[in-house]
Amino acid sequence: MNTLFPIFVKVEQLQLLIVGGGYVGLEKVTAVLSNAPAAPVTLVAPEIRDEIRELAGQYPNLTLVTDLYHKNYLTGKDLVIVGTNDKAVNQQIQQDCKAQKILVNVADTPALCDFYLSSVVKKGDLKIAVSTNGKSPTFAKRFREVLEEILPDSLQETLDNLTQIRNKLKGDFQEKLERLNEITRVMK
Ligand SMILES: C[C@@]1(CC(=O)O)c2cc3[nH]c(cc4nc(cc5[nH]c(cc(n2)[C@H]1CCC(=O)O)[C@@](C)(CC(=O)O)[C@@H]5CCC(=O)O)C(CC(=O)O)=C4CCC(=O)O)c(CCC(=O)O)c3CC(=O)O
Numbered sequence: 702m703n704t705l706f707p708i709f710v711k712v713e714q715l716q717l718l719i720v721g722g723g724y725v726g727l728e729k730v731t732a733v734l735s736n737a738p739a740a741p742v743t744l745v746a747p748e749i750r751d752e753i754r755e756l757a758g759q760y761p762n763l764t765l766v767t768d769l770y771h772k773n774y775l776t777g778k779d780l781v782i783v784g785t786n787d788k789a790v791n792q793q794i795q796q797d798c799k800a801q802k803i804l805v806n807v808a809d810t811p812a813l814c815d816f817y818l819s820s821v822v823k824k825g826d827l828k829i830a831v832s833t834n835g836k837s838p839t840f841a842k843r844f845r846e847v848l849e850e851i852l853p854d855s856l857q858e859t860l861d862n863l864t865q866i867r868n869k870l871k872g873d874f875q876e877k878l879e880r881l882n883e884i885t886r887v888m889k
């Protein structure tokens with residue numbers, strides 16, 4: 702059974718730390734910024750890939766720190782993603798986060814993760830997160846591609862129209878709910 706509880710996080714109002722500046726660091730920072738371009742992100746690692754440095758040029762909210770991890774870097778952080786190539790360091794960071802009740806993801810060790818990243822399908826305001834419970838990230842990626850392909854671009858227009866109707870509808874909650882259910886019945 703997949704017991705993960707999906708939520709959509711307002712990461713733009715949280716402080717995120719990424720530890721590790723290699724391929725995994727790049728993948729994770731790209732995933733975050735492609736969803737939330739203004740999210741405040743700090744990335745710390747002694748060696749940081751050029752692609753990440755280029756991103757920092759594009760995103761003023763991405764702060765790079767060329768240093769080894771130290772517990773002090775957790776101060777003020779809400780979420781941490783760990784992706785160094787040193788298992789012992791990854792484990793230490795996870796323990797430090799748990800001690801401070803900071804939610805942590807250790808990319809290559811599912812057992813040490815409080816949360817997983819997902820494959821994200823985006824069509825305007827519609828966002829669908831795909832999880833395989835850690836079973837196959839590649840399946841999640843492929844399924845994202847399938848959904849992106851089949852969902853029409855006109856979805857945004859539908860959402861905008863529904864928002865207008867939603868804002869115009871008078872009456873109590875129950876009446877509005879019934880009307881909106883009626884209008885969207887065509888989707889079934
Ligand atoms: C548990 C989880 C924790 C987490 O990272 O949050 C995790 C763990 C691991 N990933 C590994 C490998 C790969 N990960 C990807 C890709 C993605 N991985 C992502 C999420 C997750 N990966 C979480 C579970 C998500 C779920 O439930 O499905 C995605 C969805 C989101 C993102 O990272 O942004 C993103 C696709 C984004 C997209 O394109 O849509 C690819 C493919 C590729 O890069 O093309 C490969 C190589 C092929 C393969 O192995 O499948 C390894 C082995 C490492 C090793 O061998 O050393 C582990 C560790 C382990 O499984 O033990």
Ligand SMILES: NC(=O)C1=CN([C@@H]2O[C@H](COP(=O)(O)OP(=O)(O)OC[C@H]3O[C@@H](n4cnc5c(N)ncnc54)[C@H](O)[C@@H]3O)[C@@H](O)[C@H]2O)C=CC1
Nearest residue numbers: 721722723724725746747748769770784785786790808809
């Ligand atoms: N979850 C996932 O999607 C995947 C996970 N992995 C695993 O993740 C790990 C990292 O992979 P890559 O990014 O490809 O490695 P990499 O070698 O490209 O980068 C490692 C990074 O960790 C940094 N680092 C090392 N010690 C550190 C410390 N004490 N403090 C801060 N930063 C430190 C290095 O400076 C470098 O930036 C590997 O163990 C790999 O097996 C690999 C592929 C996919």
